[in-house]
Amino acid sequence: MQPTIDWLRDQDATRIKVGVTDIDGVLRTKYLSTEKVLSSLEKGFGFCNVIFGWDSQDALYPHQPDGGFADLTARIIPESRRNIPWESNLPLLLADFRDAKHPLAAACPRSLLIRIIEKAKNMGFTARFGPEFEWFTYRETPNSLAAKDFQNPEPLTPGMFGYSGLRTSEYADFHQDLFDQLADFKTAIEGLHTETGPGVMEAALVHQEALEAADRAVLFKQGVKSISYRHGLMASFMAKPSVHLPGCGGHLHQSLWRDEKNAFHDAKGKNQLSKTMRHYVAGQQTLLPYLMPLFAPNVNSYKRYVAGSWAATRANAGIDNRTVALRIIPGGKKGTRLETRVAGADINPYLAIAGALAAGLYGIEHELKLPAKLVQGSAYEQAIGLPLPQDLGAAAGAMKGWEGAGDLLGHEFVEHFVRTREWEWQQFLSSVTDWERRRYFELT
Incomplete structure (x- = not known):
């Protein structure tokens, strides 16, 4: 606590940006005076509970447990301190609701992850994650895109040009700002390159312990969008922005460590994989069909899962295979x-990491076994593993119908989260799309 107090007093700033993450992974922030933050480090501060009572468009969910929308007590995270390079090094701190006593507080994504991490620690493990994200960059602003009704956004670069030295050179200042300012923002990336598709980028974040990895992932997405704004551009982490192009993944690299040793590695095991890792992977493979809303939280998420799209269509696993849901990477001791x-790029990082870790720990606890033969070659040509839900409605129904979800993630969290996903699905079903008008307007 004292290092953060000293840091705040050294900032010479009259205001601090403080942020919490909602159920959709949106970072909701407010500016607080430095004195307010200093006085709140011990006791917390009030943040309206509506952030868990509305969707990403600020539409209220029905059947609110608190129709008066009182404040929840937000707890500032001292170790989250950093400066925002694109806001004149303004100080920023994250907060969560782990100590709040209210039904809606159970929806706090960061608090859920803390509970799952604690379970891992009780089992003797430290979980490490290294997320990587793909996203599209467009020559648009929020105003220009809204004026076009979100139709036909102009990509930053043309054509399909993965790993392009030319495209990154063409916009060298932008890409250098991404690399350098994200590092200054304590969300350092290991690599950055163009992906297949017009204006598509991919970045891998430096692996960290699970909670820090999730914090950085949320701030990474915020940072990419903010830096893009500074260059007159827009970044989108939408899972499938175009039917004609591959979607955007939010892949999660992960491992468990015990006594500073990688618990997934066993020099004497088959493929040098430990029993712990095999149980962990089996846990995810078993539970994926029930936990998909954590990895694919939006209506659009499910349009990514088509054959040949670099996204899985079944709950399957393989050794160093990019066509499966669970890619096992034998990489030695480290x-x-x-x-x-x-997982798609549109994930809430806290929820996706919590879901992956909880499912893996479930596999270890129950000593679940992987199939004797893993997927080899193209997974799209083999019916191995259960099919994944094909839409958000089916995925929410599967999660709701699995009695173990509450035991795994907490009953209050699951009840609220499933309601939010059902709401999202109902909003889609109640809308009339351009596709429907083109297909049925004249001929029916």
């Missing part, structure tokens, strides 16, 4: 890890 590829 690098052996699992890549959960089913």
